[in-house]
Amino acid sequence: MQRPTIADIALRAGVSKGAVSFALNGRPGVSEATRARILRVAEEINWRPHSAARALGGARADAVGLVIARPARTLGVEPFFARLLSGLQAEFSSQSIALHLMIVEDTQAEIEIYRSWVSERRVDGLVLIDLKVRDPRIAVVEQLEIPAVVVGGPGRHGRVSSVWADDRAAMLSAVEYLAVLGHTRIAHVSGLPEFQHTQRRSRALRDAATRLTLPRARSLHTDFSDAQGAAATRKLLAGAGRPTAIIYDSDLMAVAGLGVALEMGVAVPHELSIVSFDDSVLAQLTHPSLTALSRDTYRFGVQAAQTMMAVLANPTKTKNHKTETPRLITRESTSPTRN
């Protein structure tokens, strides 16, 4: 038989469509007795709402959108996304909210997707990641007037809510730790320079270097890939006055860098200390295991989802949720300098 509609329920229960709608949505306007009867009939004929019909009336889509503008191939490699995604989705699941996911080439395409999803009412909100320095998405999201959460602030994101960790404090703690161990030549293999978090970390390193008078502190930009992480390491270790410590912006690059060091005969940690700005099994399973700035990325995703749901509940209120600052976990890849 055809899919049952509320009209069928109304017919069987002997009431009007409106009454059925009220009853099914737990709104006032029907007596408890009638409500119970309607629910029973709905159950009997196995009725389910037609989301499209609901959406036409302006109701929720019960989905949140996430667009990732990075090469698809790199995503499977980078543990960060997968963990963030599972955290996000785990929390959304508890409210039966699905994640509408799409991977695109660039920010322009991403914006196009936002426009169409919003105008087609496919999603109730958007999660933005990889905030850039002058990010064009912010204006678009504000103009579209859709609830949104930026993962990774704080920065210029106007009235849009955000969830962020204190990258600066984390970087400072890593640099100070290395300085205490006697390191003065500290390098930083960072991510894409257009990302705000990359900039914050690089700036924190510069500031710390000035304060602690570390002469050769510098950041080398990469695209986050293990290949470029390895290349940057090779360049650093081949040059004169090579660093005695390197901080990597991702554990994947740190592991790649470790491989290069071993290959070049540079002993870790005795000749080179390595710190990863991201922690995962990857960092724990290498030998030597990697000292890392650790945070619970899964939990970060959960908090992003919670913020999203708060914004959905009250779209006018901007929330800026600061999560725990990544803590330095010392493992085998760092040690005092030898002088």
Added chain:
Amino acid sequence: MQRPTIADIALRAGVSKGAVSFALNGRPGVSEATRARILRVAEEINWRPHSAARALGGARADAVGLVIARPARTLGVEPFFARLLSGLQAEFSSQSIALHLMIVEDTQAEIEIYRSWVSERRVDGLVLIDLKVRDPRIAVVEQLEIPAVVVGGPGRHGRVSSVWADDRAAMLSAVEYLAVLGHTRIAHVSGLPEFQHTQRRSRALRDAATRLTLPRARSLHTDFSDAQGAAATRKLLAGAGRPTAIIYDSDLMAVAGLGVALEMGVAVPHELSIVSFDDSVLAQLTHPSLTALSRDTYRFGVQAAQTMMAVLANPTKTKNHKTETPRLITRESTSPTRN
């Protein structure tokens, strides 16, 4: 201003709603001149279709559903999912199909989600992963009459299409390789026994053991976590007549197992050879690097997506796409036995 509708276009172009609909959908019923005029107006006022309204009329949702019934936390750790997901999505993106994603607790909840997504017309098709031995989802999907693709067959999945790799042949190649190196005591740290691919691999090992007369070949089941992988390894290495080679069903477990071996003072590869049934940077970056059965999981995802689209185009035809058999990549973690 309000979102423009086809009524607005009709007004401006001086035609009826119906004519606009015909023009926008490239159907006959309007002259070329009128069509051009309508398209121009639509462009001018930046009109976009309202998917909900379309769906109400029975049109496509332009989304494919994927439900994962595993603990959310483990997903971020396991590289396989992330790579599969990016392959899937990369291919779907090319047709502007979004992925509707949800993580749930168990198969029962997964089935509930299928029912609601289908009846709410949220998705055009479903991708099923982790096929179980007598998988209840198959019957549900057939009953719902929704296009579906099973990732990882072949097995009992009725008329539902599938994309699969020859696990059996892959396992045989690994065992034969180890046998040629002189190994006779080969263990297998496998995944959950209810999964069809786990069973196929275990059975292949048994068959090979019989044919090659390897006495102590056996499979230990785990839940795919690094913790259980490590525990299984510890158990294997602590016992008397310990294996000289272990095959792990995932690279994560292989890396964990490698850690345990090093910790227990068992030299790899001289005292113990390790083979991973899955390859990723993880396997390449350890020291020693891991011999692995390698396949392009990203590509696997792409092929799954292609199959899905083929099924969407022609739902009556079942497709069973066999992908490349995982090839053994020998690295540093395997060597001949010492006698």
Added chain:
DNA sequence: TCCGTTCACTAGACCGGTTTATCATTGCCG
């Protein structure tokens, strides 16, 4: 007793498209 309120419920418009039935023109053919 009468009026104002509240309550339970109904009828019907509405959301933004698609589709069908219908109609007016025009062109062609015998």
Added chain:
DNA sequence: CGGCAATGATAAACCGGTCTAGTGAACGGA
């Protein structure tokens, strides 16, 4: 020139819900 088909366009129904205005009855207070 009459008849028929093809073409281009329209009006209105329809999809399955939500939501608002309105109705009738019961109830309470002055």
